Amino acid sequence: MSALADDWHTYAMYVNTYADRRQCERPAHRGGSRLRAYDRRLTHRRSAAEVREGAK
């Protein structure tokens, strides 16, 4: 297995660790519309790239 085969499992743990820590530090509330816009745009770019790859 490559060193990075489970990189996203590792990364999910990493992100959740930060999420847990932050929830301890700050009151939880909904937000992040700007970040969601970033993620949506990145997703859109990824989808477009996949379509281009598939067309080749």
Next chain:
Amino acid sequence: MQVHLNPLLEPGNAPRHAAAIVATAADISGTELDYSPESIGLVEDIIDGFRDEGVTGEEMAEALVAFGCYVGEILTRHVGGAWRPAQAAHPTTASLVVELPDARECHPIDWVFRRLTSGTDISIRALYATAAAQNSATDEGTHG
């Protein structure tokens, strides 16, 4: 939590993630990220905006990883070194690091996450400057 990146988070793909966030930052924030060390301040401003909105870790993965790749690209372009997998996977460190010419490891993806977590207590600019200065000092010691 499901996190999907394409291309995968591998050393050879970090520049593509950086390029994606450059285009995205231009579209959404109207921010020109030109891979200069000075542009790290713009990244900090964007991250601080996320923090002010109270985002959670569940929401932050993809864009923040990409911003970390961008900061790492500034390191490789201006200081030198290369992306490589972290020596050992650990839940509190990112799986990619930049190895500087003097063999020190930098963790630009972690820097971005820490900025979101701790705000101005963590200065990505200062972390970059420290990496650049120490590497420069090593070069002088080696070549001068």
